[in-house]
Structures are given as structure tokens and as C-alpha cells.
Amino acid sequence: MTHASPGGTAQPVVAGGPIARARGLVKTYGSGDTAVRALDGVDVDFGRGELTAIMGPSGSGKSTLMHCMAGLDRPTEGSAEVDGDDVSRMSERRLTKLRRTRLGFVFQAYNLVPTLTAGENITLPLDIARQPVDRDFFDTVVDAVRLRDRLHHKPSELSGGQQQRVACARALMSRPAVVFADEPTGNLDSESSAEVLGFLRRSVDDLGQSVVMVTHEPTAAAYAHRVLFLADGRLVGELVDPTPATVLEALGSMSGLPPEGLDGSGDPGRPARHQAP
Numbered sequence: 001m002t003h004a005s006p007g008g009t010a011q012p013v014v015a016g017g018p019i020a021r022a023r024g025l026v027k028t029y030g031s032g033d034t035a036v037r038a039l040d041g042v043d044v045d046f047g048r049g050e051l052t053a054i055m056g057p058s059g060s061g062k063s064t065l066m067h068c069m070a071g072l073d074r075p076t077e078g079s080a081e082v083d084g085d086d087v088s089r090m091s092e093r094r095l096t097k098l099r100r101t102r103l104g105f106v107f108q109a110y111n112l113v114p115t116l117t118a119g120e121n122i123t124l125p126l127d128i129a130r131q132p133v134d135r136d137f138f139d140t141v142v143d144a145v146r147l148r149d150r151l152h153h154k155p156s157e158l159s160g161g162q163q164q165r166v167a168c169a170r171a172l173m174s175r176p177a178v179v180f181a182d183e184p185t186g187n188l189d190s191e192s193s194a195e196v197l198g199f200l201r202r203s204v205d206d207l208g209q210s211v212v213m214v215t216h217e218p219t220a221a222a223y224a225h226r227v228l229f230l231a232d233g234r235l236v237g238e239l240v241d242p243t244p245a246t247v248l249e250a251l252g253s254m255s256g257l258p259p260e261g262l263d264g265s266g267d268p269g270r271p272a273r274h275q276a277p
């Protein structure tokens with residue numbers, strides 16, 4: 001269950017508080033006449049133990065928001081907190097450690113090491129960090145991604161969907177506070193997409209993982225507990241318990257609405273609330 005506060009901050013109501021949050025997040029690229037305000041004051045909470053999708057038109061700031069939250073980019077103003085740590089103010093050294101130990105990443109490109117087997121790719125981050133591999137958890141994750149019979153295959157011997165499931169398993173192995181997934185199904189056919197998205201959702205429902213996913217696809221966003229909509233670097237709406245139809249409807253209504261405010265309030269900073277029927 002979520003509510004939009006009068007101040008415009010979308011806040012999920014979940015036990016233990018949000019796993020990540022942004023306050024007054026601004027990101028400006030360049031300067032002077034050519035400056036681009038990619039994020040224009042974003043306040044948002046990401047629910048603990050939830051799959052949150054971020055949608056919006058091309059250039060609306062989705063990747064910039066995710067990168068600022070994940071410490072891959074520095075905001076110009078405001079704060080980005082993950083599990084109580086302000087990543088916007090951390091030293092590079094601490095950020096590197098945080099990304100390695102507390103965050104998981106899944107990108108559109110699978111980024112697997114071609115000379116290693118699927119199993120070796122899954123444990124690689126732990127091996128690099130010289131952390132022990134919890135074999136029971138490894139088995140749980142491998143079964144959840146349904147890769148048991150592919151563990152000894154190299155990436156070139158796996159389908160795109162299987163490679164992305166290896167990348168998902170790898171992201172989960174350190175039990176990160178948050179998995180950030182940027183267009184994880186962008187290269188996949190619909191069947192492989194369903195497998196990857198099904199796994200990301202199960203990682204939340206069955207393993208308690210928190211996941212934040214950028215996507216263009218309403219069918220992908222419908223796997224989320226909650227969808228956030230960005231436009232021109234601002235949070236302009238959210239949808240709880242989405243379906244492909246309600247996501248499409250929300251996207252359609254946003255593109256057709258006047259610029260003074262998607263909820264009709266005249267306040268462009270206030271997110272419109274689209275509740276699934």
C-alpha cells in the first residue's frame with residue numbers, strides 16, 4: 001500500500017521503512033546554455049522488500065535516477081540514501097566497497113565473463129571480494145533462476161535469457177540491500193523476458209530482496225509492486241499493483257495531460273496517483 005503525501009513525496013508504507021530514498025535530488029549535466037537538468041528535484045522512497053519499476057519517456061531521467069541512487073553518478077543537489085547510507089556524499093573508496101558488497105546490478109548487456117562457467121560467474125563477485133559462498137543460498141538462487149542443469153556451461157553456450165538469469169543470480173549472491181536493474185529485458189524475447197522478470201519478482205516475494213528496475217515495457221513494469229513515472233526529471237505519478245493495461249492507461253493519460261500538473265492540481269511537483277482497479 002502506498003500513498004502520495006501532500007508534499008509530493010511518494011512513500012510506500014512498509015515494515016522497516018524504505019530501503020532507499022531520494023530527497024531533493026537534482027542532477028545537472030553540463031553548464032551554461034547547454035546545461036541539462038536531468039533530475040529536477042526528486043523526492044521518492046523505495047520500498048523494502050518490493051520490486052519498484054521506474055518508467056517514463058526517453059530522456060526523462062530514469063537512468064540518471066537509478067545511477068544516482070546506486071552511487072554510479074553524483075547528484076548536483078540533494079541526497080540519495082541506500083539502507084541508511086548517504087551515497088551522494090560518500091568517498092569513492094567507500095562507494096566502491098558499497099557497490100561491491102551492498103548493491104547488486106543487472107544491466108541490459110549481461111556482462112558475463114566469457115571464459116568462466118555460469119556457476120563461476122554467479123560466485124565471481126564474492127570470489128573477488130574474498131567472501132565465502134553460502135552454498136545453501138547458492139542452491140536456492142540457482143534453483144530460483146532454474147539454471148541447475150546449465151551451471152557448467154560457458155555464456156556462449158547459453159541463450160540470452162539464460163545469460164541474463166546468470167546475471168540476476170550473480171547480483172543476488174551477496175544478498176545486497178538493493179538490486180538495481182537497468183532495462184534487464186531490453187535484449188530479450190518475450191518468453192525470456194518473462195523468465196527473467198518472474199525471477200526478479202520471486203527474488204522479492206520469496207527471498208525478501210528489494211529491487212529497483214528501469215523499464216520501457218508496460219508488461220515488464222506490471223511485474224512490479226509499484227511503478228514510478230518520471231517526466232522531465234520529475235516524479236509525476238505512481239501506480240500500485242500494476243497490470244499491463246493500467247500501466248498503458250497511466251502512460252497514455254500522462255502524455256495527454258497539461259503541463260501544469262498531471263493530477264490536475266496545478267502543482268507540477270505533486271505526483272498523480274493511478275490506482276489499479
Ligand SMILES: Nc1ncnc2c1ncn2[C@@H]1O[C@H](COP(=O)(O)OP(=O)(O)OP(=O)(O)O)[C@@H](O)[C@H]1O
Pocket residue numbers: 029030036037038056057058059060061062063064065
Ligand atoms: N553524461 C551525460 N551528459 C550529458 N547529458 C546527459 C548525460 N547523461 C544523461 N544526460 C541527459 O540527461 C537527460 C536524462 O537522461 P537519462 O539517460 O537519465 O534518461 P532516460 O529516461 O534513462 O532515457 P532513456 O529511456 O532514453 O534511456 C537526457 O536529456 C540526457 O540526454
